[in-house]
Amino acid sequence: MPDLMRRQLQAHSPGRLPAQQIGRAQEWAGRTPSEILARYRPGKAPPRMVLEVLLALFNAQHTALEKTVSHKTRHDRAQFLRRFFRDLHDKAGFKQLPDPRNLGQKHLRAMVKVWQQDRLAPATIQTYLSFLRGLALWLGKPGLVREPAFYGLHIDEYQRHEGARRDRSWSAHHVDIDALIDEICAFDRYVGASLRLIRAMGLRRKESVLFRPFANVIAFEGTGLAPEERLADRYVCIKGKGGRKRYIPLDSAARVDAVEFAQRVVGHRDAHMGDPANDLKKNLRRFDYVLAKFGITCARLGITAHGLRHETLIDHFEALTGTPPPVRGGSPPTPALDRSARLAVSRLAGHARIRAANPYLGTPTVSG
Structure with a gap:
């Protein structure tokens, strides 16, 4: 990624894409999300740039309801997705990052193994899978992210314990x-x-x-x-x-x-x-x-x-x-x-x- 682009991506608040980076007002006016994404060809546009475009297009939206989500959800989802693609390289061993539109099961399986090795809490894994399902919906691939067991997760690794096990009161x-x-x-x-x-x-x-x-x-x-x-x-x-x-x-x-x-x-x-x-x-x-x-x-x-x-x-x-x-x-x-x-x-x-x-x-x- 060019240094100028990296500085632009790091300078803005999490969950938002800077206007100078994408020129939304001029270049995106009157275009559908599909038309906008078509301008960023796989193999030509850097994967992280494509991710930022996806965040700019969809991150404010709820994945199931016709409403926007809170700023905290936007921030958390954006931070996770950026980290997910970094970790594909840094932790999962992929030499080249995939274009988000080419994300496949091999990438998901590899990252689940990383989460298992890091001993992430079940609630954290559920949240991460939920964020990835949201990304899949943005890409028009609603069935991409399968159930946790498909990736070799045991029930204790992804099942939240909803009932309090200890008294947290003062x-x-x-x-x-x-x-x-x-x-x-x-x-x-x-x-x-x-x-x-x-x-x-x-x-x-x-x-x-x-x-x-x-x-x-x-x-x-x-x-x-x-x-x-x-x-x-x-x-x-x-x-x-x-x-x-x-x-x-x-x-x-x-x-x-x-x-x-x-x-x-x-x-x-x-x-x-x-x-x-x-x-x-x-x-x-x-x-x-x-x-x-x-x-x-x-x-x-x-x-x-x-x-x-x-x-x-x-x-x-x-x-x-x-x-x-x-x-x-x-x-x-x-x-x-x-x-x-x-x-x-x-x-x-x-x-x-x-x-x-x-x-x-x-x-x-x-x-x-």
Whole structure:
């Protein structure tokens, strides 16, 4: 690859192709993806350039639905595909990189062997295969990427373990949660307020930083929920992954206190929980720095911010069923109660599927 092209590809943000590299506005106007790709002939255009064209054409698109994907997904998918083709040369031993349109089973088999040797986690392998299936769809080859077993993967190497096998909550690691959060509040009120929100409502880290303690609080009538679902007069609206909204009732003193504390921290009614002097990236970095300063890492206290989310969701299950979940060794409730509680936990977490509660609670057990 020419040095100029390499510098151009490395200079832009991941998942995007620089305009000066491809001249989209002039050269691509009015052309279909097939017509655009035809300009980059196999054997003539460098494989990495063809990959960048594919990313520019398709990376923003969902592989199954008529919608765009998040910037994180675009970034992760682009980074993986670039690394995949580098590793074909560096790790799998292919002297010449294939044009992405000529990707075949020998390339896939070779890279799966690399993943096995690197002992990648099952969830990572599943994600990588999913990204490759997306690439295959862009190329019009939907059946290119076969099932994991076809490539010699054993079930333990690609099957995710959806149920929690250990309790990741803070209390399971003997942490005095309230005392620790109070210390953090004294050091950084923004991060402390975010942790209070996670503790009260099971928010994700990013959701807590983006939370607007005035603007996100609405009356029940503004939620669009059915009258029989009403649990409180006021709710908070959380916009989670994929833009999905969920409404959490302010039905406990802990939730009301967390929101009111956040309202006292922010500077104005439209403010979010990040420091207004910083952008989102810097606020998330600050969040991580503060937590690390207080030992909230796997290496030190054995906990993470996500573990506080686990704490809340586990507590919610126990409040609904009267018994701890399987991850804490609790006696199983009746199947009907277990299902309804898991659905409630899933919805509080911002998921649509009931099985999404398993990574927090453990897999359901049969009641005696």
